[in-house]
Amino acid sequence: MALPEANRTAQRFRMLATVAIFVALLWVSAWQTEFAFEDLWTGANDFFAFFLNLAPDWRALDEIWAPLVETLQIAYLGTVFGTLLAAPLIFLASFNTAPNAPVMWTARGILTLIRSIPDLLYAAILAPILAIGPLPGVVALTIFTMAVLAKLASETVEAVDPGPLEALRATGAGRNRVIVYAVLPQIGATMTSYVLYVFEINVRASTVLGFVGAGGVGQLLNVYMSRFDYGGLAVLIIVIFAVVLLIDAASVYLRSRLL
């Protein structure tokens, strides 16, 4: 069945207007950032030339090993502490478990505010305050994990079957009892899956935290670049790639078994 003529024209007009606005935005962006679309081609060429000329200097491995372990430790601790801090926030930010609306909106507002700043920025700000090293990294990832996890999990909490909650409330159970006996059993598997997912994100993040002095292998990125030691840089990139791939695969496997 064809659309009425007027409707179709309106739709076509809206489509054209959207495309026009988008092209204009793209043009302004390219002009403002001095980006030429040929750069895509030359950039790709430079990129591959760089890769083909990389001769990994495997002696760098000795230097990489210790910071690599530190990277994983930072990611792990950030995930554990972030999860612990997120746990109470999840229930304050969900409409079906929050004590009242003002508390819920405050919790959500704080979470949105925290999430709007990337983890690397927290690390950059904390490094000069908390001493260069793994501590600012752990704190940065803890803050970020807390906000991301609480947001993801509160969406799950809000989607639970309200039946068990009502049943418990009808028996006179308080808020905590309702959470423990009606909400937790429903979200357990999803929550664990989210924690693993956030751990994946944290491993990725922790590989670059060292760039701002927050510990882990990232500091070597800086060292190799300033030394123009591309052999070492190549090894480092390969190692980061392998570790992230490995952790991702393990996490995906665990998550597929959970759900």
Place this chain on the structure above:
Amino acid sequence: MATRERLAAVPPLPPHARRSLVTQYLIVAGILGLTILCLLTLNLPSWERVSRGLANNVVRVLQSFVNPHLETAPLAMSAMAETFFMAVIGTTIGAILAFPVSFLAAANLMGGTLPSAPGKTLLVAIRTFPEIVLAVIFVVAAGPGPTAGIMAMGIHSIGFLGKIFADVIESIDPGPSEAIRATGGTPLHVFFYSVVPQVLPEFASTALYRFEINLRAATVLGLVGAGGIGLPLIQRIQFRRWEQVSMILIVIVVVIIVVDAVSARIRRRLV
């Protein structure tokens, strides 16, 4: 009496849950043990150093956050505008490049999970590289500036967008495609009149979502010299100009929250 009532209020655990309780305790003990091990072996600074750092900075940082350096605002806004534009181009490049790859990675279009495996593997490989590492490579290979950041974002976005695009393609309704085939349509007809119209709204919505992620990422690309607001920010952090840092952070937070809200509205209308 009270205890008995409380006990009665808790239903007995089903047998399978009771059995797994031991496993659960073991897992918790393992996590706890690993946490303690990490804390003991991690090279943490001395408590004196941390408390000195906190004492010297916390009050100043907090004061500066309620008292931002307003003269930094124009610089922060223009740097954030550049960041925004970088994210626009980076996301566009990512979406355009992800488009063909996603078709190669979709099992229903490639005719099975095996033919789609190379595409899927490529997408995983791209996703694995942290954006900042890509930016470092582009800065080394092509020199510093926003172009390096745009390229890093564009390449990295392919991994995420390609995966979601492929998932969307795999979940389309086969009805329209069959109908076109039944009337004698070629695979090209099927592609343009059935596949593309079905996936386009979802694609646009995903690209917008990726734009939100890229905008956040773009704020830190400057840390490695790849353009955007990251560079002026890290310089001010290093010199501890907290009033200026706070002004820049306020601009970042406001822009990101506004863009997220606008983007979420558009996405709701799209799908």
